[in-house]
Amino acid sequence: MGDPAIESLGPFWETVVNNCNVGREHKKSFIPFKLEGEILGYIHPRFWERIKRFEKIFFHDPGDLRIGTGNGWITLHPTCNSTGERTRQIDTILRLLENEKNITDWRNELCPVVTRFDGHRYFSIERAALPFFGIKCYGLHMNGFVRMNGKDFLWISRRSKKKKSFAGIMDNMVVAGQTPGGNCKEKLIQKALAKANIPVHMAQxxxxxxxxxxxxxxxxKMKRDVIYCYDLELPPDFLPFNNDGDIEDFKLVSLADVAKLVCTPGQYKLNSALVVMDFLFRHGHIHPLQAGYIRLHESLHSGDNH
Amino acid sequence: MGDPAIESLGPFWETVVNNCNVGREHKKSFIPFKLEGEILGYIHPRFWERIKRFEKIFFHDPGDLRIGTGNGWITLHPTCNSTGERTRQIDTILRLLENEKNITDWRNELCPVVTRFDGHRYFSIERAALPFFGIKCYGLHMNGFVRMNGKDFLWISRRSKKKKSFAGIMDNMVVAGQTPGGNCKEKLIQKALAKANIPVHMAQxxxxxxxxxxxxxxxxKMKRDVIYCYDLELPPDFLPFNNDGDIEDFKLVSLADVAKLVCTPGQYKLNSALVVMDFLFRHGHIHPLQAGYIRLHESLHSGDNH
Incomplete structure (x- = not known):
């Protein structure tokens, strides 16, 4: 087992981990976004400048200055107090911000706002706006692999040039957003068919x-993302085919080649590269004797884990 | 896939994770043990009372009180300045402490003192003394599993009643200490033969x-441990046999049964249970929809990870 082409772990840090977690030193300058006593997210002071005019919705509480709460926090106006009302009012504002180009890559996808995957839904918000509010976001990625002559190969995809985000770059075989609290396996099976024509009995x-x-x-923006990882061993004669237009083409690559790809800046979708690294660790392609093994393994969970 | 018998993750927290990481709130009352500017470990003030009489070796530096270093730190006397000299002098003291019953479970095994697995060796110290100095300690555990009719079974061992530690309780199939910087795979292959009669070509x-x-x-005591995990799929007709007297017997159990065992206080060696939980996560037997999935997965790495 193992792959001699993965010689040094340094490039994984430089190209993947450090860039996935870039700018964390600025987190302290963001203003907490609180509701019902919980921190839902974090808002940049310059984004706050763009939304504070909507004073019937957003409200800046300076906090108790005696106990040093710093910037205070942003919350929703007390009159905006039901899940449906919050969702509707905020959506109206976000569409205005999109028109002004203050929010880009609109997806037309309402996402529940939670503090953890299985937590209470405070309201829902357009997916493109999540990072402007620093709200937790969940995804699903599937490693499709083939074992031939004792060696593992990974199916990777090239994202369509028409995609709004990361057009034309390499990605994992099946990738999808995941609604908090939703059934991950069901969603994965559905997306495996849409993205890579993997039949249901196989995806199961x-x-x-x-x-x-x-x-x-x-x-x-602040991205606070968690990705659930799945592995699927595919038969050597299976050929993926994209059904929803999101993927340009697929390629079956050796693990040495995928390791090189994820370490080449701009080639592989950054967060997807974490999932590839996790695969390499779990399947014995990175070895305990390699300098920095433990810290690199640990770094795959650098976010807040809820 | 998956196992309906693993219904709630709560018992994993209660019986395993919280107990493996018990008492961490007391870490701040331990005194750092520093050498050459690095923190090698942590010493309890009451253990310090027992060793401070050896003033030619151990030295309490109060630190710079102006910058609030609290308890200061314990270090080695400047005259005790070579790797060999430190090892010899400390060994003499430890043997005296063992005679006085201030150190128990003597193993006759010198361990390198490091701050990370691939780091500089400051000196060596008897294994039984590591937790009294809060020095990092490494181990290897191997999950031996069998796949039958699409279901996974784990080989588990019962530790010999003559073992100095955790006599008679359940444990993973192959378990060994690992010298920092040493070749883990070689050691694993050697121990797989000694502990479970797994032939070299199989263990490879x-x-x-x-x-x-x-x-x-x-x-x-303060334990700061890292365990490298290995999986080995064994053929259904393989029967393990212990060669070194450390293991009473082996049992092939369903994952539901091993999950119950690790959740029953006192049945399964505590740190080994973390390795079982890691196996359950990696092989799809714990599901993202189970409440607390992400935090529990993250909790498997609660130590400092170097």
């Missing part, structure tokens, strides 16, 4: 094998 | 699949 064999996480401050 | 197929860690303050 996908094995849940953990999670990766990261936390990223990038300009006005 | 064991797959490195990550690590677990914990940090425990228990009376005067």
């Amino acid at each position: 064999k996908a094995v849940s094998c953990g999670h990766v996480s990261y936390e990223q401050c990038n300009g006005l | 197929k064991a797959v490195s699949c990550g690590h677990v860690s914990y940090e425990q303050c228990n009376g005067l």
